[in-house]
Amino acid sequence: MKKVTIQDIAKELNISFSTVARALNDHPAISEATKKLVREAAQKLNYRQNKLASSLRSGHSYTIGIMVPSLGVSFFSSVVHGIEKIMNENGYSILLYQSNESYESEKKGIETFLNSRVAGIIASVAKETTQYEHFFEIQKRNIPLLFFDRVAEGLQVPAVTIDDYKGGFLATEHLIRQGYKRIVHITAGQTIGIFKERLRGYVDALQLYGLPVDKSLILYGDFSLDFGRQCVQELYQKKVAFDAVFALEDFTAMGVLQQLLDYKVRVPEEVGVIGFANESFGALVTPGLSSIDQQTVPMGEAAAELFLKMLRSEDLYNNLPKHIVLDPHLIVRGSTERLASS
Amino acid sequence: MKKVTIQDIAKELNISFSTVARALNDHPAISEATKKLVREAAQKLNYRQNKLASSLRSGHSYTIGIMVPSLGVSFFSSVVHGIEKIMNENGYSILLYQSNESYESEKKGIETFLNSRVAGIIASVAKETTQYEHFFEIQKRNIPLLFFDRVAEGLQVPAVTIDDYKGGFLATEHLIRQGYKRIVHITAGQTIGIFKERLRGYVDALQLYGLPVDKSLILYGDFSLDFGRQCVQELYQKKVAFDAVFALEDFTAMGVLQQLLDYKVRVPEEVGVIGFANESFGALVTPGLSSIDQQTVPMGEAAAELFLKMLRSEDLYNNLPKHIVLDPHLIVRGSTERLASS
DNA sequence: TTGAAAGCGCTAACAC
DNA sequence: GTGTTAGCGCTTTCAA
Numbered sequence: 145m146k147k148v149t150i151q152d153i154a155k156e157l158n159i160s161f162s163t164v165a166r167a168l169n170d171h172p173a174i175s176e177a178t179k180k181l182v183r184e185a186a187q188k189l190n191y192r193q194n195k196l197a198s199s200l201r202s203g204h205s206y207t208i209g210i211m212v213p214s215l216g217v218s219f220f221s222s223v224v225h226g227i228e229k230i231m232n233e234n235g236y237s238i239l240l241y242q243s244n245e246s247y248e249s250e251k252k253g254i255e256t257f258l259n260s261r262v263a264g265i266i267a268s269v270a271k272e273t274t275q276y277e278h279f280f281e282i283q284k285r286n287i288p289l290l291f292f293d294r295v296a297e298g299l300q301v302p303a304v305t306i307d308d309y310k311g312g313f314l315a316t317e318h319l320i321r322q323g324y325k326r327i328v329h330i331t332a333g334q335t336i337g338i339f340k341e342r343l344r345g346y347v348d349a350l351q352l353y354g355l356p357v358d359k360s361l362i363l364y365g366d367f368s369l370d371f372g373r374q375c376v377q378e379l380y381q382k383k384v385a386f387d388a389v390f391a392l393e394d395f396t397a398m399g400v401l402q403q404l405l406d407y408k409v410r411v412p413e414e415v416g417v418i419g420f421a422n423e424s425f426g427a428l429v430t431p432g433l434s435s436i437d438q439q440t441v442p443m444g445e446a447a448a449e450l451f452l453k454m455l456r457s458e459d460l461y462n463n464l465p466k467h468i469v470l471d472p473h474l475i476v477r478g479s480t481e482r483l484a485s486s
Numbered sequence: 487m488k489k490v491t492i493q494d495i496a497k498e499l500n501i502s503f504s505t506v507a508r509a510l511n512d513h514p515a516i517s518e519a520t521k522k523l524v525r526e527a528a529q530k531l532n533y534r535q536n537k538l539a540s541s542l543r544s545g546h547s548y549t550i551g552i553m554v555p556s557l558g559v560s561f562f563s564s565v566v567h568g569i570e571k572i573m574n575e576n577g578y579s580i581l582l583y584q585s586n587e588s589y590e591s592e593k594k595g596i597e598t599f600l601n602s603r604v605a606g607i608i609a610s611v612a613k614e615t616t617q618y619e620h621f622f623e624i625q626k627r628n629i630p631l632l633f634f635d636r637v638a639e640g641l642q643v644p645a646v647t648i649d650d651y652k653g654g655f656l657a658t659e660h661l662i663r664q665g666y667k668r669i670v671h672i673t674a675g676q677t678i679g680i681f682k683e684r685l686r687g688y689v690d691a692l693q694l695y696g697l698p699v700d701k702s703l704i705l706y707g708d709f710s711l712d713f714g715r716q717c718v719q720e721l722y723q724k725k726v727a728f729d730a731v732f733a734l735e736d737f738t739a740m741g742v743l744q745q746l747l748d749y750k751v752r753v754p755e756e757v758g759v760i761g762f763a764n765e766s767f768g769a770l771v772t773p774g775l776s777s778i779d780q781q782t783v784p785m786g787e788a789a790a791e792l793f794l795k796m797l798r799s800e801d802l803y804n805n806l807p808k809h810i811v812l813d814p815h816l817i818v819r820g821s822t823e824r825l826a827s828s
Numbered sequence: 829t830t831g832a833a834a835g836c837g838c839t840a841a842c843a844c
Numbered sequence: 845g846t847g848t849t850a851g852c853g854c855t856t857t858c859a860a
Contacts, residue, residue, distance in 0.1 A: 151837080162839085162849090166837065166840095166846085173845055196538050197838040198838050199538050200536070200539050215566055232595075236579065240581075244571070255534070260537045261537070405772075426843080502832090505831070507855065535853090536854065537854095539852070541854090546837085832859080836853105836854090839845100844846090
């Protein structure tokens, strides 16, 4: 199939190709008659506009880059699902890139976005990333940049997150109200801001309720099912007394839960367990895993809406970056429910 | 920040811009000395190649379009995860589009892909779609097209799917070998081909092992957790005797499992339950839910690998379309394991 | 080993 | 209303 261009349509109709271009773009100065003719000819010849050419010439690509750690994580695929939907409805295409938590990969992806002349970039930062020049360069080029969930600290960039502090607070408060007193918190290395915030919420809740903050109950490390199991094993080895665990995210919490059950510890009677993220499995396991819901769909929508505003705003620089903070929701299930009401 | 082009680099070094272009593309005819100079100048000026221009000129976009029903479904996001990874490693960018199961939306997305001059398209067809001209047009333009999981019937297009017949057979055979005799199969209305195949596998396994095919044990309807519960309720109401359930997918199986446990039926001792899809929660629930793994990661990888071959092949037309059928894997967990070995 | 020049398909300023 | 013209930033002959 020969490539059809506006020149071919022009030849067909014996008019100039710029008239064709204008007709196809519904330019007001073109008569309805010619527009109709052009559209029919385009249809007949099976013409498709070349976005590469029009973007190159006009400087508008109507494409945005989305960078996430991994689509294999339901939280991210769910947010991308929401973003794609709204951006599409507004005429934008999505270039997708997964960092797989790697800094190098993230850098490469941002570079590809820049080379592709995207109209803007929405990103959630990789676990490994501690330097942010690649994000800074986006700003230098005056390209709209928006973070969701995982934010690069120190950069003045609009973002949509949930209130992780509040989430940490809610989870801990719930455990306290259920009568748990020695509450372990599993958290990751402190490079990722959201985990720091959850920790801060944990500490503040303890203090507000007059419980001591015991450093031996705060476990730093990683997050994964295995790490959760490992933490419980260590606590038992070191004979640390505890009666509840608040894990930074659900898979880790699930590991904790499994290891406790393996040790024949009764959950929630002896030990309570709560996670973070409200992954779908939490409702299906036994006992149900209490968690903090991260509002993935509202987050995707809020991110897309805010981003559209950024794309439309003339002076990105002068508009101070907005930070939308969504409220996390406490989800109580069997793993922490040992009192009739919380 | 002013846009930097190869012209700027050329001016900086007092050489022609075509030499710069060649140097940046590592053209063999350029001396190492100039290459080095050019690369340094590019770095210094913060040059970024304009992919729009190079793609327009060269006719190669190194971008592929991926069309899926929804990233909100873990099966699809998981496959996209795999495809993106491999295509990225091979230097391709991903344009992503969700049909949200709508025919119109799918058509629009394919059009966008065509306008963006993608090098190829990987798609899984929307539930609503029954006409396939938009896919046919991709082929007319000699652009590589590949389906995964959901195939447009009647088109000669390479595809990657799993063997759903075999999956149904494996699940049923496993139950039989575990000594279950009256095996219920829950299936959906027979419009979707994959469910028909699973049913066929179920029937054939029964017959091969000399068990009767009892119509009262085949339940037609829908798929969801609630539907699974409903099925069990009905079976009890109608006093249908059964000792195992093979559900068309995991959420339905989970509903069955929950309802059985609510009825104080012992699983797997009294009744065995197996699902299909191997959703992540299956390993986390108690008892673990046996299932048929759909090989999402291999499917993504196989799709990407086959697609790369298509992209490289000179004569798409003459190479007969391949159909890769992946083997489903039986995953045995607590919900069906009542004998020491299967 | 490098330079000159054409042109990918389109948009948009400037004519008339 | 429509045509003419000049590029957008690159790749790729053809020459030297």
